[in-house]
């Protein structure tokens with residue numbers, strides 16, 4: 580968590596059926612468990628029938644955020660989002676029968692990872708912020724339990740809660756062909772949903788000021804390419820210059836090629 584914003588972060592359950600799950604999560608994340616809302620501003624992790632959600636208790640705060648691959652925006656994107664033509668798919672090198680192995684080193688809520696996995700790639704997801712990792716883990720579990728195509732996609736997604744800079748510096752496994760990076764950046768996508776998430780997450784995740792170290796570690800590790808998602812007009816991450824870029828309406832991918840994918 581960042582130091583600049585005092586926060587009450589607690590696990591809450593509105594229904595005693597979720598008490599055991601709430602207590603287990605609170606113990607894992609070393610957070611208090613609360614049956615009632617605390618006074619004042621805070622962030623609450625809550626269980627209900629739709630899984631785990633994060634919400635702010637601040638007056639006028641936006642609604643809760645949860646990871647849902649089965650319904651809503653992600654389900655719509657899976658069915659109608661443009662498949663391999665989407666910018667993230669082209670950036671990681673999906674084309675024809677090419678399906679690189681991808682390390683998504685800034686997993687967040689797993690949306691980019693889900694799109695990449697839905698097109699057939701095996702995706703390892705690294706997330707260092709424990710609350711965000713817990714939300715993503717919960718969403719993946721529900722996706723696996725849902726069965727059908729969503730479950731199949733979720734089984735191609737392998738989440739590890741760790742710091743990616745450390746993990747990439749001490750990598751003992753087969754090299755990922757492509758590394759996908761999407762560190763936090765101010766004033767990115769202005770859609771209502773992203774704005775809501777940013778308000779909740781910035782106090783937890785901060786501004787990812789160590790993005791240059793993250794890029795350097797990724798460039799060392801990837802066998803074929805590193806791709807970095809940025810707001811369209813933002814500067815590239817400090818360090819090596821990208822070899823190509825791909826711009827969309829609100830965001831851009833900086834591409835650091837090492838070897839042709841085939």
Ligand SMILES: C[S@@+](CC[C@H](N)C(=O)[O-])C[C@H]1O[C@@H](n2cnc3c(N)ncnc32)[C@H](O)[C@@H]1O
Pocket residue numbers: 684685686687688689690691692705706707708711741742743744761762763764784787793
């Ligand atoms: C903008 S969000 C990524 C959103 C994600 N692409 C998605 O589709 O949901 C950036 C995330 O990267 C995580 N992150 C940043 N640096 C990291 C690092 N060194 N190791 C692991 N996670 C990191 C942050 O905690 C945050 O959750």
